[in-house]
Amino acid sequence: MGNTLRRLYEECYSPRPEGGHGVSPGTAGFDALARDLFQFENTGQVPEGLSQHLEASKKTQATWYNKIQAAWKEEPPKNAEQAATLIVRALHKHHKVNVEGLLAFYGLPYPAASVQIPEQTLQKWPVGVKFELHSLQVDARAVADGDTITVYVDTKKPRESSEVPVSVQKAAMERREARTRRDYVRADALQNQIADAGYRVFDGARNGDDILSRKYRIRLRGVDAPESKMPYGKEAKEALLNLIEGKSLHILVYEQDRYGRSVGDVYCGNIFVQEVLLKRGFAWHYSQYDQRPEFAEWQKEAQAARVGLWASSNPQKPWEWRKDKREGVPIATFA
Structure with missing residues (x-):
C-alpha cells in the first residue's frame, strides 16, 4: 500500500x-x-x-x-x-x-444499495460466533491429534493488524535486517523471540515478502476424536491431516477453552471438517458441549455403516478414557 x-x-x-x-x-x-x-x-x-x-x-x-x-x-x-x-x-x-x-x-459517497451498512453488528455468522479466521496454508505439523490443529493468520488481516505488539513488529523488522546481513544466528534468535510471543515469520511466502503471522490453536467444536494412544487415534489424526494439509482454512470461533485453544467450526473450501470426521467414524459427537442435531445424525450414519472406530463393537469414549487415565485406572492395550 x-x-x-x-x-x-x-x-x-x-x-x-x-x-x-x-x-x-x-x-x-x-x-x-x-x-x-x-x-x-x-x-x-x-x-x-x-x-x-x-x-x-x-x-x-x-x-x-x-x-x-x-x-x-x-x-x-x-x-x-x-x-x-x-x-x-x-x-x-x-x-x-x-x-x-x-x-x-x-465526503465519500454512500455505497450502492448492494453494500449494506449494519445497524450495529452485521450478523453474517451463526449465533454464538465471536470472530472468524482465515488461515495461511497448514502443514503436517499443524495437526496435533484428530480434533486439534495449529494455524497461522496473516497479521495484515484487519482483525489482527491492530493487535500486534510493538515488540513483535520491531523483532520482525530486526530479523529481516539480520537476514539481509546473513546474520542467521541473530535472525534465529529473533524468530524464537517472536514465537514466544505467539507469532511467526514466514520467509518470502508472498511475492518475496515475509509474512508476520499470529498463531492460533484450534479445538474442533462439537467433536472428540480418539486420543493418540487409543484405538483409531492415529487414524483420526491422519484423516484430519489428509483433509487440511496444504489448505487455507476458514474458522468460525465461538469461545476459548481452559487450555487457551479457540473452539470453532473449521471449513476447508466447501468442506465442513467436523462433518467429514463424524461421517467417516473418526470422531465422536461431543454432545455434552454441543447439541447440534446434525452432528448426532452424522454419527448415526457412521455407526450404521460400521466405519472407522465404529468397526469395533464397543469403542471407548475419549472423555471416559481420559477420566480413567486421570484416576489411574489401568488402560487397556490393543494390538
Whole structure:
C-alpha cells in the first residue's frame, strides 16, 4: 500500500482549507483518505478534527484506521466509490452511525444499495460466533491429534493488524535486517523471540515478502476424536491431516477453552471438517458441549455403516478414557 498511498499523496493531493477536511464528494475525499492513511502508516496518528464528528476515543479511531489500512493493502481501491465500500466492509462490526460519520468526514459517497451498512453488528455468522479466521496454508505439523490443529493468520488481516505488539513488529523488522546481513544466528534468535510471543515469520511466502503471522490453536467444536494412544487415534489424526494439509482454512470461533485453544467450526473450501470426521467414524459427537442435531445424525450414519472406530463393537469414549487415565485406572492395550 505504501507506494499507492505515496503516489496519491505526492501527485494527487492538493492543500485543503483548515478547520476539518472540508472535502467535496468524489476524488477529493478519496485523495484525502489516501493522504491520511499514508500519514497514519508513518505516524500512527489519526486526522485532527475527526473526534468532532465521531463519538469514539482516539484508540478506537486508530483501530478503525488500522483495519482500513490493512484492507487497502489487500485490494487498493481505484476511486471514491470503491474507497467507500472498503470502509463499510472493513468496519462491518462497528455501529452504523460511526461508519456513516467516517464517510461524511471524507465526503465519500454512500455505497450502492448492494453494500449494506449494519445497524450495529452485521450478523453474517451463526449465533454464538465471536470472530472468524482465515488461515495461511497448514502443514503436517499443524495437526496435533484428530480434533486439534495449529494455524497461522496473516497479521495484515484487519482483525489482527491492530493487535500486534510493538515488540513483535520491531523483532520482525530486526530479523529481516539480520537476514539481509546473513546474520542467521541473530535472525534465529529473533524468530524464537517472536514465537514466544505467539507469532511467526514466514520467509518470502508472498511475492518475496515475509509474512508476520499470529498463531492460533484450534479445538474442533462439537467433536472428540480418539486420543493418540487409543484405538483409531492415529487414524483420526491422519484423516484430519489428509483433509487440511496444504489448505487455507476458514474458522468460525465461538469461545476459548481452559487450555487457551479457540473452539470453532473449521471449513476447508466447501468442506465442513467436523462433518467429514463424524461421517467417516473418526470422531465422536461431543454432545455434552454441543447439541447440534446434525452432528448426532452424522454419527448415526457412521455407526450404521460400521466405519472407522465404529468397526469395533464397543469403542471407548475419549472423555471416559481420559477420566480413567486421570484416576489411574489401568488402560487397556490393543494390538
